[in-house]
Amino acid sequence: MVAVVPAAGRASSTPSAQKSSRTGYLLLFPGIAWLAVFFAIPFVTLFLTSLQKPIEGQSGRYAVGLEFGNYASAMAEYWPLFVRSFVYAGIATIIALVIAYPLAYFIAFRGGRWRSLLLVLVIAPSFASFLLRTYAWKTILADEGIITSTLNALHLLPDGRILNTGIAVVAGLTYNFLPFMILPLYAALEKIDPRLIEAAGDLYASPATAFRKVTWPLSMPGVVAGTLLTFIPAAGDYINAALLGSTGNRMIGNAIQINFIQFRDYPTASALSFVLMAIILVLVFTYIRRAGTEDLV
Amino acid sequence: MAEKANTVEDLHLQNLTKSFGDFVAVDDLTLTIPAGSFFALLGASGCGKTTTLRMVAGLEDPTEGSIRIGDRDITRLRAFERPVNTVFQSYALFPHLDIFENVAFGLRRRGIKDVKPAVEQMLELVELGPMARRKPAQLSGGQQQRVAVARALINRPEVLLLDEPLGALDLKLRRQMQIELKRIQVDVGTTFVHVTHDQEEAMTMADTVAVMNAGRIEQLGHPADIYETPRTVFVANFLGQSNLIVGRRSGAAGDDTLVEAHGLTFAVPSQRCFAAGSDVIVGVRPEKITVLDAVDRDRVPESHNRVDGTVTDVSYTGVSTQYLVRSSWGQEFMVFEQNVIVGDRCDVGDPVVLHWAPSHTFGLDGAGS
Numbered sequence: 001m002v003a004v005v006p007a008a009g010r011a012s013s014t015p016s017a018q019k020s021s022r023t024g025y026l027l028l029f030p031g032i033a034w035l036a037v038f039f040a041i042p043f044v045t046l047f048l049t050s051l052q053k054p055i056e057g058q059s060g061r062y063a064v065g066l067e068f069g070n071y072a073s074a075m076a077e078y079w080p081l082f083v084r085s086f087v088y089a090g091i092a093t094i095i096a097l098v099i100a101y102p103l104a105y106f107i108a109f110r111g112g113r114w115r116s117l118l119l120v121l122v123i124a125p126s127f128a129s130f131l132l133r134t135y136a137w138k139t140i141l142a143d144e145g146i147i148t149s150t151l152n153a154l155h156l157l158p159d160g161r162i163l164n165t166g167i168a169v170v171a172g173l174t175y176n177f178l179p180f181m182i183l184p185l186y187a188a189l190e191k192i193d194p195r196l197i198e199a200a201g202d203l204y205a206s207p208a209t210a211f212r213k214v215t216w217p218l219s220m221p222g223v224v225a226g227t228l229l230t231f232i233p234a235a236g237d238y239i240n241a242a243l244l245g246s247t248g249n250r251m252i253g254n255a256i257q258i259n260f261i262q263f264r265d266y267p268t269a270s271a272l273s274f275v276l277m278a279i280i281l282v283l284v285f286t287y288i289r290r291a292g293t294e295d296l297v
Numbered sequence: 298m299a300e301k302a303n304t305v306e307d308l309h310l311q312n313l314t315k316s317f318g319d320f321v322a323v324d325d326l327t328l329t330i331p332a333g334s335f336f337a338l339l340g341a342s343g344c345g346k347t348t349t350l351r352m353v354a355g356l357e358d359p360t361e362g363s364i365r366i367g368d369r370d371i372t373r374l375r376a377f378e379r380p381v382n383t384v385f386q387s388y389a390l391f392p393h394l395d396i397f398e399n400v401a402f403g404l405r406r407r408g409i410k411d412v413k414p415a416v417e418q419m420l421e422l423v424e425l426g427p428m429a430r431r432k433p434a435q436l437s438g439g440q441q442q443r444v445a446v447a448r449a450l451i452n453r454p455e456v457l458l459l460d461e462p463l464g465a466l467d468l469k470l471r472r473q474m475q476i477e478l479k480r481i482q483v484d485v486g487t488t489f490v491h492v493t494h495d496q497e498e499a500m501t502m503a504d505t506v507a508v509m510n511a512g513r514i515e516q517l518g519h520p521a522d523i524y525e526t527p528r529t530v531f532v533a534n535f536l537g538q539s540n541l542i543v544g545r546r547s548g549a550a551g552d553d554t555l556v557e558a559h560g561l562t563f564a565v566p567s568q569r570c571f572a573a574g575s576d577v578i579v580g581v582r583p584e585k586i587t588v589l590d591a592v593d594r595d596r597v598p599e600s601h602n603r604v605d606g607t608v609t610d611v612s613y614t615g616v617s618t619q620y621l622v623r624s625s626w627g628q629e630f631m632v633f634e635q636n637v638i639v640g641d642r643c644d645v646g647d648p649v650v651l652h653w654a655p656s657h658t659f660g661l662d663g664a665g666s
Contacts, residue, residue: 198356199389201376203403203448210377213402217393 050270060264067267074271078255082279085251088166088241089234092173096181096230097223099174104185104222105215109194122182134172134243141168141244164246172240180229188222189215224291232280252276305332305488306367308353308456313362315348322348324512326362330456330490330505335482337491337503341535345512346492347386350458353490354383366455377406382449383458387465388441390433396420396444397429403452419451422481439470446478450485459491463498475502496536500524508532524582528571530661533580540586540630542579542604543663546572553655559626563602563658570660578661584633585657588620591648601652606630608647618642622651 050070052062075082107118125133141147141162151157162168192215200210238253245251252272259269308330315323323345330336338346351357353364355376363372371379382403390399400419401412409415420426423443433441442462449457462478463471479502482489493499499506500520507517508531516523516532527533533541544558553564556577563579570577581602588608589597597603609629610621613636620632620643630651643649 193387193389195385195387195389196391198376199383199385199391200402202354202356202381202383202385203452204377204406205402206377209406213406214391214393 046270046273049266050274052267054267062266070267070271071275074268075275078252078272081250081252081255082275084166084249085235085253085276086279086283088170088173088249088251089231089237092170092177092234093181093227093231095170095174096178097227100178100181100185100226101219101223104182104189108186108189108192119183119186122179122186126179130176131239131243134176134239137168137172137175138163138243141171163244164249166245166249168244169241169249169251172244173234173237176237176240177230177234180233181226184225184229185219185222188219188225192218220291224288228284228287232284235280236276305455305486307332308488308490309363309365310349310353311363311365313349313352313364314360315345315352315357316360321512323352323359326512326514328507328514328517330488332488333486334505335479335489335491335503337493337499337506338509339493339496339499339506339536340509341494344509346494346509347460349509350383350460350490350492353456354381354458355379356383380455381458382452382454382456383460384442384445384449384462386461388433388445390441390444390448392433395430395432396425396436399433399444400448400451402448407452415451419447422450422484423447423477438466439474442466442474443477446481450481450487453485454487456488456490459489461493462491463493463495471498478502500536506536508535510535526569526659527580528661530578533659533661538583538631539580540583541661542628544577544579546575546577554660556660559624561604564600564655565658565660566656569658572660572662572664574662574664576663578663580659580661581653581657583619583631584617584635586630586632586651586653588622588632588634588643589650589652590643591650594650597650597652598654601654602658603650603652604630605648605650608643608645608649611643611645613642620649622649 048064049062051064051066051068052070053065053067055061055063103122107115107122111118139145143161143163148157148162151162152160159165162171196214196218197210200214201207205213235251236253238251238257241249241251241254242257256269256272256276259265259272310326310328310330313323313326313328314321326345326349338349340346348357352359355371355374355378359372363370365371366380371381391402394402397416397420401416404412404415417426417429420429423446425440425443425447428436428440428444433444436444442465445462459478463474466474475498478489491499491503503520505517506520506523508515508523510531516528523532524536527536527539530541533539542558542563544556544563546554547557547562548555549567550564552567554567554570554577556563556565556579558579565577565579572578579602591605604622604624606622606624608620609623610619612619615636617633617635620630620634622630622632624630632651
């Protein structure tokens, strides 16, 4: 980098280089325009909305302002929902990883000619609507359903039910975002040369050690991508909590939704959205740094 | 690394067989590879040489037979339990580890704490000391190849298996690495089992070459013995080139077996004649034949085998001249003649006499051909 910059600086002083650098910016324009329209403008609007103040006597109408207090009051009221969202999303992500890894491993290394079919089967449920699938879980986990009654017969359920508890919400989150875990894991595992695992065995690594020292590190890009693709949408989700949980299982997505749609409290909803985004951003950066795979993501 | 590993023992393969469904890749192979030797398994692709190697490495389970090192039966040991290491064809270096960690991998798995001196010494041996902290992808093919050798050798295996280790290198580098590998082998004294389809590579590097075909060993021996005295048609054609004349046994004269073909009689030393029945294929290597202008036919020694013919092609390669000579019965003979005397060459269309000493002739079993 150090060597390249001065050279580029010198080159740009000639007319032809100036022209080519203008061409460069021109080529960037569509991308920048896209970002501006679909990201920057909504982002700024959202931020400005979060600072608006209510107009006296006109419910649901707000004026431009700098009410940073909106953030304080929103957080004071809803911080437990933030905590719950991240706990639920975190648990769902871990369970999804535990389920997805062996499955992706199996498809990548043992799938043979069934690989494509198995992958289609992973995605197939997504052809049905997200809402519909979540409703289906309502039936599956219903109090009189097979799962609940079986577990109850074995006295494994402290509350005697699954539906309308945190378990159901986490189960729904895990199920709904599972394909987002499986696909990146598969992509990473599929790229691993099986001969590397043979080589590890040849070099005195037992199958378990070979997994720990070769397969797992080489699948890290998939693990990082998969956990992010599961955790981020799960943390912001509101459908699972709304359909499968009780009022005691509300997540931050529910609070945002209810403030926007029902209370028409746009500043509070915007402030919550903004805080959610900020927290996720911080978590993701810390996570990627910890995973040490910035260059791989 | 200079001191020789003193625990090295012979590697025995006993009735080793491997079938994949109906296909028999390795067919009842029995073989002893002497300790400390450089042994080459030579054959075309699909002949079973790599499967044999993988069975020794423990990466493939034999259908039948056993593998022993000295008195220890290792047939049922899993790959990581065997005192055997492999240099893989694709090198199979761990892309996420640097060169140092790649080389240290085997030592660490065996719970050795202080790996630094051994790894540094090993990297020194393969002349890659300064590359220790690079990742495999940052190295050239030849350097990666040496890392693969170092990573296997550092474990002081009793047998080092090399699976076409030079296949991915260009010709010049391959020659260089052949010398390098040979030097390392002499240095460490480990048994090397080298699988290759390159006959020149097998001959220059190995003390003993086994030529494999269709899951069996066709011939085994010192490279020079195999080349000078091939015992089967496959070996005669696979290792170098041969002129083969199909004939019938017609008698004996002293120590020679006489073979009649196309109205001519050829003498083959009886101990170089491996034909069981009366069908004999007479063989001679192209460089053993002398080309004489037909008018000089009186100068052919009385005892020599001879064939009359016409030159159909001459290619001058500098060191030697290669002739194609069509015999009276239409078979083309290949002859390599060293260019010792300037200007002494035959031209296309010249009638010539080919002759060679009976001691350079070999006889192969012609049954079924």
